Amino acid sequence: MKKNNRIILLIFLVGILLSRFVDEENTFETTSKIQSGLFFKEANNVMLQDKIKNMVVKRIVMNENLSFNEAGFRLEEQTRKHLIDVMNWKSFDYVPKVEFRIGHTSKEIWLKYYVSEKYIRALEQKTNGDVYKDSCVEFFISLDDNHYYNFEFNCIGTKHVAYGTGRKERINVDPDILEKIRIRSSLGKHPFQERKGQHEWELLIAIPISCFVHSELKTFRKLKATANFYKCGDHTSLPHYLSWNTIHTGQPDFHQPDFFGSLYFE
Template structure:
């Protein structure tokens, strides 16, 4: 079981700037989304992420290098998993987990529930609070893209009053592309199921949000 401590960052008021957000996350070590739970899907793109938190946000940076990019879905809560997609699933307690899914142009899907069959999509008004900044360098057979993500704690509608400081949670990070020419399903923490299924909270890793130093 993988574990990760998420550093606290003292951020200024300019989190709406992609340049500032990139500079804030740049010094952080990156983790690999490198587990390949289902070997029949042999293609393995290069995927890394870094994560941090502030008083009011979870911040993510994904860096991806893959042979093909697809970005068909443009509406909130649309089928982004069919595109070049990265995902972040997080559980604060036994009530369920949130699935945040992003395609390479920053289209966002967010749901909540206890398992694959118990999902409720969050209202678009909340989903639109999740800000993404996308950067792509497309080249035949060798595409590089980066996604910066800012998730405000106000998005966690089923957990309206809580602080990230010192909080211990469960989470996993993924890369997929269901409708790419080479479909693939990668995870940060390994999953032991017969068929591809990211909705497996039993296989989430341990994460802890670093407490703010007074």
């Protein structure tokens, strides 16, 4: 049924695009586009835009005197879970169960990840090290539709944060600034070699506004941004690359802001 709907929608979009070229002056241009395949690529791009996810990031009501654990309970009470379940690349078909919550308190972004997977690994202890090799969750966010921050955390809370316009144009955020990020892992803080078996773990994260050092942010309230949420484990026995919003590339690559979804902060 989904395939038939996709075909019907494609035919509809083709009709819309054809209507733009009905006069004789543009007939040759339209024919050339159809023959080259560009015409259908344009139609497919319109369809992909319809799949971009949207999310409202709720403002969490909490007292500043609450402990970190108590604040985490408030996050759970006032937000709902979202899935990170999109398998973008068929050659990496392992799909662990991954969910997350997100909220904000005007001055902090709160995240909580819930993961169930067959292999867990936590070797990286250095801030801005290769946490992606371990059991890892990630949050990429753009505030200007050009640059973006990548927040990456392995399952014991080691963090990696950078800023730039693409994969190669990254500037690591100063580790001293990143010390302000509060993290609690259900697995503790100590590194370990890969463990086999069905494992479940949770990661609670509070990212202060001061970590957005390349942006002139004073509050998260009413902020409009784009973002994606990920789960990976490059050097585990079952490498995987899951996302919240679909990524359309030939090879695994999370550094794709064109495929970020939309976030609206209350």
